[in-house]
Amino acid sequence: MSYIRAEREGDWLLHLTTFRKMLPYYFAAGHVNYARYGLYYLRSMEKLPPHVQGYFLQGQHVTRQIRGIWNGLWSDQFIESTFMRYSHSTGGIIGITLKPEALGPEPPHLLQD
Incomplete structure (x- = not known):
């Protein structure tokens, strides 16, 4: 629980x-x-440099x-939540692989009869 608190509050120490x-x-x-x-x-x-440690x-x-307190996220959670939000929105990537143009051309070795 302390680790979660540290991340949510942005408490480095x-x-x-x-x-x-x-x-x-x-x-x-x-x-x-x-x-x-x-x-x-x-x-x-x-061993972080002092200026980085200050940040x-x-x-x-x-x-x-x-902005606010108790809403800090780990970078991987932030990336995933942002990715999921944009990918599920209008024009996102969900369903894009069902479109033939998104798949690209067929590799030559698969085109043989």
């Missing part, structure tokens, strides 16, 4: 503290990639679709 506390659980659960790259991520974030301390490590 809480983000780092909570992430550090989550790392042993990644190892214990056998999530090798999260454990390995999580440790790398944590070490990299601890992150101001809450600029999260994205927001609207």
Whole structure:
């Protein structure tokens, strides 16, 4: 819950503290990639240049679709929600692959009789 709070509020120090506390659980659960790259991520974030760290301390490590508090999103959630919103709107990409012109020309090896 602390990690979610850190992201929603844009609290960089809480983000780092909570992430550090989550790392042993990644190892214990056998999530090798999260454990390995999580440790790398944590070490990299601890060595940020001062000007970047200043931005992150101001809450600029999260994205927001609207101004306010408690509405920060992880970048992957922001990208996915934005993509889903635009893709389902009029003129979006849903259904575009059903149109023959969207599929492009047939590869030559498939055109043989």
